[in-house]
Amino acid sequence: MKIYPEYEIMRNYDKCINCRACENQCANEAHEFLADANKLVCDDTKCVNCHRCSALCPTRAIKIVKSGNTYKENTNWSNKTLNEIYKQAESGGVLLSGMGNPENFPVYFDKILLNASQVTNPSIDPLREPMESKIHLGARPKKAERGADGKIKNNLTPQLSLSMPVMFSAMSYGSISYNAHESLARASAELGILYNTGEGGLHEDFYKYGENTIVQVASGRFGVHKTYLNSGAAIEIKMGQGAKPGIGGHLPGTKIVGDISATRMIPEGTDAISPAPHHDIYSIEDLRQLIYSLKEVTDYTKPVIVKIAAVHNVAAIASGIARSGADIIAIDGFRGGTGAAPTRIRDNVGIPIELALACVDQRLRDEGIRNNVSVVVGGSIRSSSDVVKAVALGADCCYIGSGALAALGCHLCRTCHHGKCNWGIATQIPELTKRLNPELGHKRLVNLMNAWKHEITEMMGGMGINSIESLKGNRLMLRGVGLNEKELGILGIKHAGE
Amino acid sequence: MFPWAQGVKITSNWGENMKRVYVNEKWCLGCRLCEYYCAFADTGEKDMARALKDIKINPRIKIEEKDGISFAVNCRHCREPLCVKGCITGGLSVIDGVVSIDKEKCVSCYTCVLCCPFGAVSPSESGAVQKCELCVNEGAHPACVKGCPNAAIVYEDRTEAKM
Ligand code: SF4
Ligand code: SF4
Ligand code: SF4
Numbered sequence: 001m002k003i004y005p006e007y008e009i010m011r012n013y014d015k016c017i018n019c020r021a022c023e024n025q026c027a028n029e030a031h032e033f034l035a036d037a038n039k040l041v042c043d044d045t046k047c048v049n050c051h052r053c054s055a056l057c058p059t060r061a062i063k064i065v066k067s068g069n070t071y072k073e074n075t076n077w078s079n080k081t082l083n084e085i086y087k088q089a090e091s092g093g094v095l096l097s098g099m100g101n102p103e104n105f106p107v108y109f110d111k112i113l114l115n116a117s118q119v120t121n122p123s124i125d126p127l128r129e130p131m132e133s134k135i136h137l138g139a140r141p142k143k144a145e146r147g148a149d150g151k152i153k154n155n156l157t158p159q160l161s162l163s164m165p166v167m168f169s170a171m172s173y174g175s176i177s178y179n180a181h182e183s184l185a186r187a188s189a190e191l192g193i194l195y196n197t198g199e200g201g202l203h204e205d206f207y208k209y210g211e212n213t214i215v216q217v218a219s220g221r222f223g224v225h226k227t228y229l230n231s232g233a234a235i236e237i238k239m240g241q242g243a244k245p246g247i248g249g250h251l252p253g254t255k256i257v258g259d260i261s262a263t264r265m266i267p268e269g270t271d272a273i274s275p276a277p278h279h280d281i282y283s284i285e286d287l288r289q290l291i292y293s294l295k296e297v298t299d300y301t302k303p304v305i306v307k308i309a310a311v312h313n314v315a316a317i318a319s320g321i322a323r324s325g326a327d328i329i330a331i332d333g334f335r336g337g338t339g340a341a342p343t344r345i346r347d348n349v350g351i352p353i354e355l356a357l358a359c360v361d362q363r364l365r366d367e368g369i370r371n372n373v374s375v376v377v378g379g380s381i382r383s384s385s386d387v388v389k390a391v392a393l394g395a396d397c398c399y400i401g402s403g404a405l406a407a408l409g410c411h412l413c414r415t416c417h418h419g420k421c422n423w424g425i426a427t428q429i430p431e432l433t434k435r436l437n438p439e440l441g442h443k444r445l446v447n448l449m450n451a452w453k454h455e456i457t458e459m460m461g462g463m464g465i466n467s468i469e470s471l472k473g474n475r476l477m478l479r480g481v482g483l484n485e486k487e488l489g490i491l492g493i494k495h496a497g498e
Numbered sequence: 499m500f501p502w503a504q505g506v507k508i509t510s511n512w513g514e515n516m517k518r519v520y521v522n523e524k525w526c527l528g529c530r531l532c533e534y535y536c537a538f539a540d541t542g543e544k545d546m547a548r549a550l551k552d553i554k555i556n557p558r559i560k561i562e563e564k565d566g567i568s569f570a571v572n573c574r575h576c577r578e579p580l581c582v583k584g585c586i587t588g589g590l591s592v593i594d595g596v597v598s599i600d601k602e603k604c605v606s607c608y609t610c611v612l613c614c615p616f617g618a619v620s621p622s623e624s625g626a627v628q629k630c631e632l633c634v635n636e637g638a639h640p641a642c643v644k645g646c647p648n649a650a651i652v653y654e655d656r657t658e659a660k661m
Contacts, residue, residue: 014547014551019533019550020530024527024528025529056529056647058531058546059550434524434648437522437650439649
């Protein structure tokens with residue numbers, strides 16, 4: 001059964017000058033120049049709504065619009081639901097998607113408002129007064145110890161120092177392109193923050209950015225070896241991912257080409273399918289063994305991060321991890337992005353990061369183990385105000401993934417799994433990867449982060465806070481709007497007006 | 499110095515403007531937007547659609563393409579330009595480092611078109627020749643450079659590095 005396309009390409013022929021940029025830039029071949037008619041035509045069924053053509057069209061002759069062609073209105077049986085049934089009835093297969101959950105679940109960040117000082121407690125002007133946005137990640141020492149000479153002993157475990165509370169989250173080389181990785185690595189080095197290799201190993205060209213790199217170890221163990229583990233500033237064990245809790249990473253064989261197969265240490269063209277669990281981890285004790293194996297191999301010089309998806313029992317799980325020897329816990333909310341996930345899992349599994357963060361922070365505090373670990377949250381941190389709210393809810397730092405890709409050109413078309421990303425990000429086709437020039441890409445990331453840093457210090461200044469550490473877990477700076485008692489209770493915040 | 503330019507002596511003021519359009523072919527997508535922005539800059543119109551609608555453009559920067567490699571070619575503004583040396587009327591000269599055309603003086607003999615080793619000079623619709631003059635009248639950056647989505651052409655002063 002033919003499905004009418006969800007989006008249509010509208011070309012304004014009064015404006016089109018037949019430059020054919022749209023035609024040569026659409027890897028989905030949705031545009032075609034008809035020489036005899038001397039005009040461009042298009043095939044809406046091929047369009048994935050990535051906006052490459054409309055962004056590059058020099059006369060703004062193209063727009064992509066939502067199709068008005070709809071089935072009979074039905075709140076229960078939406079167009080989308082019906083089309084998915086038609087698709088599956090045809091293919092017999094699992095529906096796949098890219099990027100994060102787009103469905104209409106509450107975004108708690110948008111229902112939380114920040115405080116500002118008035119009259120009795122002065123606000124601070126970040127342009128005139130010093131403002132500290134630097135953070136450190138790692139376990140905090142339980143007490144100050146003195147050596148035999150009476151001086152304070154340095155009993156700090158390995159720490160990460162960052163210029164601001166944001167890092168680029170795990171996106172593997174393979175799921176995204178070499179140029180995307182280079183952009184992330186160079187931007188991190190310039191900004192004094194960290195990026196994360198994801199589960200595909202680290203291309204040897206990027207070892208030089210090691211100080212700004214978190215190397216990941218996932219259940220597939222792709223690209224993991226001693227030099228790799230020692231090349232980064234920290235090691236992350238990926239137990240789960242917000243976009244697809246309960247299942248492992250998938251990278252189709254079409255993306256395992258050239259350097260990617262070498263970096264992952266698997267043959268070209270083989271699908272890289274990470275097992276759902278780590279086959280050596282069935283308990284916190286097992287996790288502890290892996291943590292200490294990794295610490296052993298790196299001589300106890302690097303903090304170990306354990307990344308989990310935000311799921312129903314996240315607080316209890318985090319409590320276990322905080323006792324397992326991990327230095328940092330990363331929690332990935334249900335809106336976190338991915339290169340490919342089964343649509344039903346992406347859209348229906350996991351919980352919002354705001355609730356997960358609040359309950360984990362509270363649980364760790366209640367149990368007196370909050371200082372055992374730092375907490376990093378990801379899964380749709382979209383702006384500097386999301387960062388400020390996350391820190392006030394108790395996070396030490398935020399991971400951004402989709403936001404960083406958007407800075408590189410991603411238009412959230414959510415077809416990363418097709419491997420034909422027109423923006424040169426989620427693809428390995430050389431003609432497409434060259435569309436992302438890291439010289440421009442890294443600058444855009446640096447710009448974005450610098451802009452956020454300014455905004456973060458301005459919001460902090462408004463609250464009369466001059467250091468990000470004083471904002472951490474400062475939930476009195478937050479008020480909810482339109483939230484019920486239960487939600488407010490879990491978030492640990494008051495309602496606006498209280 | 500290029501071998502074909504051996505012995506050519508042109509005393510010119512390479513002048514203040516040492517900036518040139520340089521090509522990074524690694525990043526060229528072959529989208530040809532530079533050609534269109536160039537052609538548009540030449541029209542002096544405000545609206546690109548109006549300026550270039552139903553017109554076959556004749557830009558001063560051109561994409562060369564073969565076997566999946568593409569790059570933009572325009573005037574190199576050579577230190578000792580053969581076109582200027584070849585010009586029989588003084589229609590071409592170097593002004594502030596930019597090889598410039600005086601359309602009034604050009605008699606369309608096209609000696610320069612034949613002389614330029616880069617094929618950067620071409621006849622224009624009016625008969626006189628045309629070539630890239632770095633958009634000196636348009637403002638800070640050449641239109642092609644501004645229009646390139648991937649920094650495959652850049653406008654830089656590389657004299658330090660080169661000489
Ligand atoms: S990019 Fe725009 S102006 Fe160029 S051919 Fe396509 S629609 Fe026409
Ligand atoms: S897939 Fe992208 S480039 Fe192609 S027509 Fe659609 S929006 Fe334009
Ligand atoms: S990375 Fe590319 S394919 Fe994936 S959502 Fe963004 S633009 Fe689309």
